[in-house]
Amino acid sequence: MRRQLGFGVAALVLLLAAGPARAAVKTSEITFKSGGEEVRGFLAEPDGKGPFPAVVVIQEWWGLNDWIKENTKRFAEQGYVALAPDLYRGKVTDDPSKARELMQGLPRDRALRDLKGAIDALAARANVQKDKIGTIGWCMGGGYALQLALNDDRIKACVICYGRVVTSPDAVKPLNAAVLGIFGEEDKGIPPSDVRQFEQALKKADKQVEAIQIYPGAGHGFMRPTNGPVKNPEYRETQTKDAWQRIDRFFAKALGGK
Amino acid sequence: MRPVLFCSLLLLLTACAAKPATGPDVVAAAVSYRSRGETVRGLLYRPAGEGPFPAVVVVHGDYGLTAGVKEQARRLGAKGYLVLAVDLYRGQVVSDLMDAHILDRGLPEDRVLADLKAAVDYLVGRADVRADSLGAVGWDSGGGHALDAAIRDPRLRAVVVCYGRLTTDPELLAPLQASVLGIFAGKDEGITPEIIDQFQSAMRRAGKRVAGIHVYPECGHGFMNPATPHASDSFAASAAADAWEKIEAYLAAELQR
Numbered sequence: 001m002r003r004q005l006g007f008g009v010a011a012l013v014l015l016l017a018a019g020p021a022r023a024a025v026k027t028s029e030i031t032f033k034s035g036g037e038e039v040r041g042f043l044a045e046p047d048g049k050g051p052f053p054a055v056v057v058i059q060e061w062w063g064l065n066d067w068i069k070e071n072t073k074r075f076a077e078q079g080y081v082a083l084a085p086d087l088y089r090g091k092v093t094d095d096p097s098k099a100r101e102l103m104q105g106l107p108r109d110r111a112l113r114d115l116k117g118a119i120d121a122l123a124a125r126a127n128v129q130k131d132k133i134g135t136i137g138w139c140m141g142g143g144y145a146l147q148l149a150l151n152d153d154r155i156k157a158c159v160i161c162y163g164r165v166v167t168s169p170d171a172v173k174p175l176n177a178a179v180l181g182i183f184g185e186e187d188k189g190i191p192p193s194d195v196r197q198f199e200q201a202l203k204k205a206d207k208q209v210e211a212i213q214i215y216p217g218a219g220h221g222f223m224r225p226t227n228g229p230v231k232n233p234e235y236r237e238t239q240t241k242d243a244w245q246r247i248d249r250f251f252a253k254a255l256g257g258k
Numbered sequence: 259m260r261p262v263l264f265c266s267l268l269l270l271l272t273a274c275a276a277k278p279a280t281g282p283d284v285v286a287a288a289v290s291y292r293s294r295g296e297t298v299r300g301l302l303y304r305p306a307g308e309g310p311f312p313a314v315v316v317v318h319g320d321y322g323l324t325a326g327v328k329e330q331a332r333r334l335g336a337k338g339y340l341v342l343a344v345d346l347y348r349g350q351v352v353s354d355l356m357d358a359h360i361l362d363r364g365l366p367e368d369r370v371l372a373d374l375k376a377a378v379d380y381l382v383g384r385a386d387v388r389a390d391s392l393g394a395v396g397w398d399s400g401g402g403h404a405l406d407a408a409i410r411d412p413r414l415r416a417v418v419v420c421y422g423r424l425t426t427d428p429e430l431l432a433p434l435q436a437s438v439l440g441i442f443a444g445k446d447e448g449i450t451p452e453i454i455d456q457f458q459s460a461m462r463r464a465g466k467r468v469a470g471i472h473v474y475p476e477c478g479h480g481f482m483n484p485a486t487p488h489a490s491d492s493f494a495a496s497a498a499a500d501a502w503e504k505i506e507a508y509l510a511a512e513l514q515r
Contacts, residue, residue, distance in 0.1 A: 164367065165364075165366055
């Protein structure tokens, strides 16, 4: 009896968490060109003809895992055609020592080529508005989101979630995108002093900055609820909720989603 | 009795490790120099004698300037190179894999490149350095940084990448003035044979010289590090010894001419 009640409550909670009736979304695995290679990506599209704005979603050091796919679907529910390229070419892990090797071995130029290929693939789709393409990434992918925006002027909006920043005004010069930064105050690898240097560099170079948000009580990786099958001890629910609101507002403003 | 014997043996081993039987004495000293408006620190390993010496920049990996990296730097010093081991983490050294990840993933690339250029400036400015005989050696993420530095700094004439990130685009490799020696682990999840092939063909197309690519099939990432920071990096003594022979022969050919 109690157990059933428990299940009932859990189901209700799940329903509530799912929020107001989710928009229909179509997901598929696609391949696209990156230089002379074919790479794969996870595509999520809103229902309807569009054309829709689009987002390139960039993986963490774990690879193109379920959480990244969920986030990709989430953007489609909000009216974006979202594409998450598989930078590791089929490899995905929840083992940190493997993730370490995968991240350290990934040639940066190949990753950037894949990401530009993802923009080409999006821009070529009939249901995409070519001039409304943004990018977002977390952890390793946060650094790549910024690098993509620095290296490809088709990116109009860029969200960096606790990813590697650049610290000199010269380095941000080529940027053609508006920027939202999401960082944790307790992140030892990207301390607030580095984040502020990044913000100063953007402002000095006269770039469009939505906000550079440093969340107290949060460290690295705070937006991801789980690590593979287990809970992520770094997850911070309140800060994450606020971060998602800011991300949604920013993309809606810069790209015109819902 | 037995513990005493064991201890003495250990002491003897430690003494041997600290002071190689061959090669000149090496004096280690902390040095500081300017990098883009900041004062940064490194460790200098100087061979005995007046010089001028060929010089090598040693670039640490994701754990920082660890005891293991210092040992590698000293080893090169004993072979007659004036070695500057940079500290890209500004004093932070970690022993936990997640901490290493947090630092590595956060390190700004423009700062890394500025630090490595400043390291070369520092070496070139020393009277006991042969400015035309400069190289860089890096392990893990430091291997990738060493190659990136050489792409941007024509003063570097030799680069050793030990299981570090490679570049696959010939256009990006065009400014490289150094030859490259690559040391890789067959069981590395990240640096696959395809990536190594892509690198080699990009070097060929860019007209650059790969002095050698050595893949140790039975080894995992980090196999040269005797002070294994974590379980997945397993030190492989004989492969490491072979890799060192290759590295020393390469550096001697490139920098001690």
